[in-house]
Amino acid sequence: MAYTVYTASLLKEGLVAYLSIRDGETSWTTDVNRATSTETVDDSILSTEAERSEQENIVVGVYSVEVTRDGDRLVPTENRERIRAGGPTVALPAAKNTTANARVAA
Amino acid sequence: MGKYIKDRKPSEDNWMPYTGLEDSDTLPSGDIYVPLEAWKERRDELLTRNSRLGVILENTDDVSEIIDDLDRLDLVVLQFPKMVDGRAFTQARLLRERLKYKGEIRAVGDVLQDQVFYMQRCGFNAFELRDDQDLNSVLKAFDEMSVTYQGAADVDAPIWRR
Amino acid sequence: MYQYSQADHQLLLERVTQFRDQVSRRLKGELSEDEFKQQRLRNGLYLQLHAYMLRVAVPYGLLSSEQMRTLAHIARRYDRGYGHFSTRQNIQYNWPKLEEVPEILDALAAVEMHAIQTSGNCIRNTTSDPLAGVARDEVADPRPYCELIRQWSTFHPEFNFLPRKFKIAVSGAIHDRAAVAVHDIGLRLVKNESDELGLEVYVGGGLGRTPMIGKLIREFLPVHDILTYLEAILRVYNQFGRRDNLYKARIKILVHETGEDEFRKQVEAEWENVKASKLRLRDEDIEAISAHFKDPDYEILPDNDADFDNHLITNPEFAKWVDNNLELHKKPGYRIAYLSLKSPDQPPGDVTADQMDAIADLADRYSLGQIRSTHRQNLVLSDVKLTDLFELWEELTKLGLATPNYNHLTDIISCPGMDYCALATARSIPIAQALTDRFESYDYVNDLGDISLNISGCINACGHHHVANIGILGVNKKGVEVYQLTLGGSAREDAAIGKILGPAFTADEIVDAIGEVLEVYLENREDSEEDFLTTYRRIGQSPFKERLYG
Ligand code: SF4
Numbered sequence: 001m002a003y004t005v006y007t008a009s010l011l012k013e014g015l016v017a018y019l020s021i022r023d024g025e026t027s028w029t030t031d032v033n034r035a036t037s038t039e040t041v042d043d044s045i046l047s048t049e050a051e052r053s054e055q056e057n058i059v060v061g062v063y064s065v066e067v068t069r070d071g072d073r074l075v076p077t078e079n080r081e082r083i084r085a086g087g088p089t090v091a092l093p094a095a096k097n098t099t100a101n102a103r104v105a106a
Numbered sequence: 107m108g109k110y111i112k113d114r115k116p117s118e119d120n121w122m123p124y125t126g127l128e129d130s131d132t133l134p135s136g137d138i139y140v141p142l143e144a145w146k147e148r149r150d151e152l153l154t155r156n157s158r159l160g161v162i163l164e165n166t167d168d169v170s171e172i173i174d175d176l177d178r179l180d181l182v183v184l185q186f187p188k189m190v191d192g193r194a195f196t197q198a199r200l201l202r203e204r205l206k207y208k209g210e211i212r213a214v215g216d217v218l219q220d221q222v223f224y225m226q227r228c229g230f231n232a233f234e235l236r237d238d239q240d241l242n243s244v245l246k247a248f249d250e251m252s253v254t255y256q257g258a259a260d261v262d263a264p265i266w267r268r
Numbered sequence: 269m270y271q272y273s274q275a276d277h278q279l280l281l282e283r284v285t286q287f288r289d290q291v292s293r294r295l296k297g298e299l300s301e302d303e304f305k306q307q308r309l310r311n312g313l314y315l316q317l318h319a320y321m322l323r324v325a326v327p328y329g330l331l332s333s334e335q336m337r338t339l340a341h342i343a344r345r346y347d348r349g350y351g352h353f354s355t356r357q358n359i360q361y362n363w364p365k366l367e368e369v370p371e372i373l374d375a376l377a378a379v380e381m382h383a384i385q386t387s388g389n390c391i392r393n394t395t396s397d398p399l400a401g402v403a404r405d406e407v408a409d410p411r412p413y414c415e416l417i418r419q420w421s422t423f424h425p426e427f428n429f430l431p432r433k434f435k436i437a438v439s440g441a442i443h444d445r446a447a448v449a450v451h452d453i454g455l456r457l458v459k460n461e462s463d464e465l466g467l468e469v470y471v472g473g474g475l476g477r478t479p480m481i482g483k484l485i486r487e488f489l490p491v492h493d494i495l496t497y498l499e500a501i502l503r504v505y506n507q508f509g510r511r512d513n514l515y516k517a518r519i520k521i522l523v524h525e526t527g528e529d530e531f532r533k534q535v536e537a538e539w540e541n542v543k544a545s546k547l548r549l550r551d552e553d554i555e556a557i558s559a560h561f562k563d564p565d566y567e568i569l570p571d572n573d574a575d576f577d578n579h580l581i582t583n584p585e586f587a588k589w590v591d592n593n594l595e596l597h598k599k600p601g602y603r604i605a606y607l608s609l610k611s612p613d614q615p616p617g618d619v620t621a622d623q624m625d626a627i628a629d630l631a632d633r634y635s636l637g638q639i640r641s642t643h644r645q646n647l648v649l650s651d652v653k654l655t656d657l658f659e660l661w662e663e664l665t666k667l668g669l670a671t672p673n674y675n676h677l678t679d680i681i682s683c684p685g686m687d688y689c690a691l692a693t694a695r696s697i698p699i700a701q702a703l704t705d706r707f708e709s710y711d712y713v714n715d716l717g718d719i720s721l722n723i724s725g726c727i728n729a730c731g732h733h734h735v736a737n738i739g740i741l742g743v744n745k746k747g748v749e750v751y752q753l754t755l756g757g758s759a760r761e762d763a764a765i766g767k768i769l770g771p772a773f774t775a776d777e778i779v780d781a782i783g784e785v786l787e788v789y790l791e792n793r794e795d796s797e798e799d800f801l802t803t804y805r806r807i808g809q810s811p812f813k814e815r816l817y818g
Contacts, residue, residue: 012295013365014320057297060315079747080686083695084317088687090697093350093614189306190389192429196506199426204541220290220307227425240298250286253279255419256547258426263546264495265275265419266553 002066002077003037006050007084008059016084017059019050026052028059032085033073109235111222112210114248116241119234121160121181139181142167153178160210165193169200176207184230186215195228202229202259219244223251229259269330269638270415270560272380279422280377283384287311288370295367310390310428312383313369317690322361322369323386324376328396328414328438329357329641333628336639338379340624346372351624353609353617355681355732356435357395357641358386362688384422389430389517391421391502395437397445398642401561402650404598408457408465410440412557413494416549420495427502431509432517434502435474442761447643449473449763450735452519453501454482455494465491471501471531472523475729479765480520483528485535492549493539499547500539504531564636569601569653579658588672588710589661601654605635607647607664608671608679612704615697616682617645626667634660643759644681644720646674677713677721677786678704681732685725685742686749692725694742694749695775699723702779716786719800720759735759737800738785739766740778751778755785755812756804767809770817781816788815 006019010028017028018035026049029035036046043064050062065081067074076082083089110119121137126144133152139160145152152159160181161172172179182201184194194213201207212232213225222233222244235244255265287307294304308314312323324339331339339359343351346368347361354360364372376382386393394417401409417436421427427434439446440457448454454470466488473482489497501519508526510516523531580587595604607627609617619627627647631639634656635649642648647669652660664670673679680703683689685696700723707713723740724731733739739754750772757766773781788811793803804812 009315009319012367014315014318014363016318057295060301079744079749080317080692083686087318088697089695090615090687090701092348093618093620094348189303190429191511192427193507193511195426195429196503218303220303224423224425224428251279251282251423253275253282254425255279255422256424257545266556267546267550 001039002068003039003074004043004046004064005032005035005037005067005074006046006062007032007035007065007081008050008054008062011057011060018085019046019053021046021049028053032067032076035067035074037067037069037074039069108237109239109241109244110233111235111241111244112232114245116245117232121158123162123183137180139183142171145172145175149175162214163197165191165197167197169197169205173205176201176205176209179207179209181210181212181232182207183212183214186213186217186221189216189218189221195224198225198228198230199259203262219247222247227254227258227260269332270327270411270557276380277377280380280382283311283382284370284373284377287373291366291370306388309388310385311369311373312386313364313366314387315690316362317686317688317692319363320366320369321688322364322372322383323354324359324361324381324383325386325393326357326359326381326641327418328394328400328411329398329643330411331639331641332379333631333637333639335379335381336624336628336631338375338381340621340628342372342375343621343624349622350618350620352615352684353619353641353645353647355643355645355683355730356393357398357643358393359641360684362684387433389432389434390428391424391430391434391436394418394421395435395446395451395643397439397441398640398648399445399595399604399650400440400640401563402597402599402602402604403441403443403445404596405442406440406598407442407459408440409558409561410438410446410455410457411561412554413440413455413457413467413491414438415557415560416495416553417498420498420547424502427506430502430506431511432514432519434505434519436498444759444761444763445642447732447735447759447763449481449761450475450479450732450759451482453498457491458488460488467491467494469497469501471535472520473763474518474520475732475734476518477515477727477729478518478520479729479734480524481763481765482520483523483531485528485532491554492551493543495547495549496543496545497535497539499542500535503538503542504534508534564651566599566602566651567653569599569655571600571654573601573654576654576657583658585665585672586658586661588714589664589670590657592672592676592714593670593674594657597651603652603654603657605649605652605657605660605664606642606674607649607669608673609646609669610673610679610704611668611671612701612708613668615684615687616680616700619647623667623669626663627669630660630663644675644679646679672710673713675718675720677707677716677719679720680704681720681722681736683724683731685723685731689725689730691728692742693727693744694725694751696723696725696731696740696742699740699742699751699775699778702775703782706779706783715796716789717796717799720757721782722757732759733757734765735763736766737804738782740782743772745772749775751775753778753781753785753816755809756801758801762801769809770813784815785812788812 137158158180162183437451469486470482640648682700686692722736735757754766
C-alpha cells in the first residue's frame with residue numbers, strides 16, 4: 001500500500017529531510033524511515049505542517065513523495081526518490097582524516 | 107507612494123504616471139510621465155505643457171526612439187518586471203553613455219537591495235524600491251563594492267586604464 | 269600565473285562580505301528563497317539532490333600548488349573529503365552547509381580564489397586550453413586574453429542578468445583542446461597574412477537539448493578589439509535574446525532564429541558604436557597582462573635522457589604511461605604530463621583531499637608549482653623535466669593517478685548524474701564505472717586508440733555526450749533509467765554533433781552495446797592508424813545500426 005511523506009531540503013545544511021510529527025511535535029529528519037506518512041497522519045495535516053516549515057525558513061522546496069512500507073522501512077516508489085533518500089549509489093571517494101561534515105546523512 | 111531614492115537620498119516623488127488607460131482623456135496636471143506610445147501620439151500636446159515631462163519605456167522599446175526629445179524629457183523610467191530580466195541595464199547605459207542623456211533615469215519594478223549597485227553603474231540615478239525593501243540597507247548597498255573592473259556610466263575606462 | 273592586484277583582493281573581500289550578508293538575510297527570512305537563489309547561484313551555490321553544491325572557479329583551468337592545498341583543506345574541513353572537477357575546468361563540492369559557505373569563501377579568497385559567476389544567467393568562468401603557454405602547436409598564449417575577459421566580465425553591471433547562462437572559451441593553438449565550437453562564444457587566436465594576431469569569433473555553439481556548433485561570425489578580429497567585440501555581442505544578446513522560454517534563451521537560438529548574417533550585421537552595427545571606446549585594448553594593456561604569463565626560467569636541457577630510456581625498456585607499465593599520458597613540450601627536455609582522474613576506483617573527475625595535497629606537492633617538486641585542469645576532467649602538470657618523469661610516475665601510481673588512458677576509451681567524461689544532480693533523469697557514474705570495469709584491459713583499450721566516450725545524466729548535456737565519438741545520454745522511460753547512444757561527435761577543431769543511433773538500452777544492455785560498437789569499428793578500420801571517428805565518418809552509421817538493431 002502506498003503512502004505519502006513530505007520531503008524538502010534543510011535550509012541551513014541543505015540535506016534531504018523528511019517531515020516527522022511525533023507527540024504533536026513537528027520536526028525534520030534526514031532518515032526517511034523516521035518520516036511520518038499518511039499511514040498514521042492525515043495528508044492535510046502533513047502538508048500544512050510542511051508548508052509552515054518552509055514559511056518559517058527551516059526547509060526549502062517542500063513536496064510530497066510516494067512511499068511503500070517494507071517492515072520498518074519506508075521505501076520511495078520512484079528511483080530518483082530512492083537515491084535521494086539513500087544517498088549516492090556509488091562508493092564515495094574519501095580522504096583519510098576527513099574531519100567535518102562526513103557521514104551526517106548516512 | 108512607496109520608497110523612493112534619488113541621487114542616493116530618500117526623496118519625495120512628485121511625478122504622476124499617465125498610462126493612457128485612464129477613464130478620462132485629459133492629462134492630469136503637474137509632472138507626468140507617459141508610455142512611449144502615448145508620447146509619440148500626443149507629443150505636440152504634451153510639449154505645450156508647462157510641467158515637466160517624462161517617458162516610461164517597455165524594456166523592449168528602442169531608446170533611440172526618443173533621441174530627438176531628450177532635451178525636453180526630465181525623466182525616463184525603465185522597468186524591471188522581474189528581477190531576472192536585465193534588459194533595462196542596457197537601455198540605461200545606452201541612454202547615459204551613448205545618447206548622453208542628463209535627466210533622471212528611474213528604475214521601477216523589482217528594484218532590490220542586491221541590484222541597485224549594478225543599476226547605478228549603468229546610469230540609473232533614481233529608484234522606486236519594491237515595497238518589501240529596507241530603505242537603509244538599500245542606501246548602504248550603493249557602496250557595497252568599491253572595486254569595479256569595467257567602464258560603465260559611472261567611469262568610462264576599465265580598471266587597467268584608470 | 270596572474271598575480272592579484274590590491275584591487276582584485278579588495279573585490280574578493282567585499283564580495284565575501286556581501287554574500288555573508290545575503291546568507292544571513294536568508295537565514296533570518298528577510299530574503300525569499302526565490303530571490304536568494306539568484307544571489308547564491310551567482311556565487312556558484314546550488315541546491316542539489318542531496319545537499320548544497322558549491323562550484324569554485326578555476327579561472328581558465330590554472331591552479332597554484334597553494335591553491336590546490338586550500339581546495340584540499342576545504343574538502344576536509346567543510347565537505348566530505350573530496351571534490352569533483354567539471355568539464356568547465358572548475359571544481360565542485362557536493363556537501364557544503366549554507367551556514368559555512370561564507371567561511372569557505374574566506375578560505376578561497378585568501379588564495380585568490382572564489383565562486384563568482386560560476387553559475388546563474390551571467391558570463392561564466394572563461395575556459396581555455398589546459399596546455400596554454402607550453403603547447404608546441406600554439407599560435408599565441410590565450411591566457412592573457414582569458415584574464416582580460418575575466419576582469420571585464422566579473423560583475424559586469426549590464427550583463428549580470430542575461431536571458432541565460434553565457435560561456436566563453438579561448439584557444440590559442442592549432443588543435444582545439446578547449447571545445448570552442450560548443451560555447452556561446454568561442455575564440456581562436458590566429459594570425460593573418462601580415463602575421464598580425466587576431467581571433468576567429470564563433471558564436472552560438474552549445475549543447476543541451478538543442479546542440480549546435482558555433483557559427484563563425486568574424487574571421488579575423490584584431491586582438492585589440494576582443495573586449496569591445498564581446499561587449500557588442502553581449503549587448504545584442506541581452507536586448508534580443510529570448511526571455512519567454514527557458515529552453516530558447518541561449519544565444520544559439522537567437523543566432524539561429526535571427527539568421528547568421530543578420531546577427532552578424534547587428535553585432536557589427538553595435539560594435540561600430542563601441543569599438544573606439546576605452547575598452548579597446550592598447551598595446552601596453554596587452555603587454556601588461558601578458559607579463560603575468562611570461563615563460564618561467566626553463567633550463568636548457570637535452571631532449572633525451574639515458575635513464576629515462578632505460579626505464580622505458582625495463583618497465584612496461586611506465587612505458588604505457590609515457591605512451592599515452594605525455595605530450596611534448598615546447599621546450600626540449602620538458603614534458604607535459606596528464607594526471608588521469610579516471611581510475612577504476614573513483615568517479616570520473618573526483619579527487620580526494622589527500623590526492624589534492626599530494627598533487628600540490630608533486631607540482632612543487634616537479635612542475636614549477638602549477639597545476640591545470642582540463643575540460644575532459646583530468647589534471648595536467650605542464651612543466652616536468654624528462655629526467656623527473658619516472659619519479660613522478662612512481663608517485664602518481666601510488667596515488668591512483670597514473671591510469672594510462674588519456675584520450676582513450678576509459679578516459680570517460682561523466683556528469684554527476686542522478687547520484688548527485690537534482691535535474692538528472694538517470695545515473696551516469698555507475699555506467700562510467702561499469703564501462704571502466706568491462707574495458708580494463710590495457711591492450712584492448714590501447715589498440716582502440718584515440719576515442720572519446722562521454723556520458724550525461726539528462727538532456728542538459730553537462731557530460732558533453734553530443735560531442736563525443738561515442739555519447740551516452742541517460743533518460744527516464746516510464747520510471748526506468750535507459751541510455752541512448754550517439755555516434756560521431758567531436759569537440760575538437762573538426763567539431764561535430766553526434767547522431768542518435770536508435771532506441772535506448774537499459775543499464776544492463778548499454779555496456780554490451782558499447783562493446784559491439786567497438787567491434788564494428790575494429791572490424792572496419794583500414795588499419796590500426798585509423799581512429800574511430802575517421803572510420804565512422806567513412807563507413808557511416810549503418811554498420812553500427814545493423815549490428816545493434818539488425
Ligand atoms: S547533464 Fe543533467 S544530470 Fe548531468 S549534471 Fe547536467 S543537469 Fe545534471
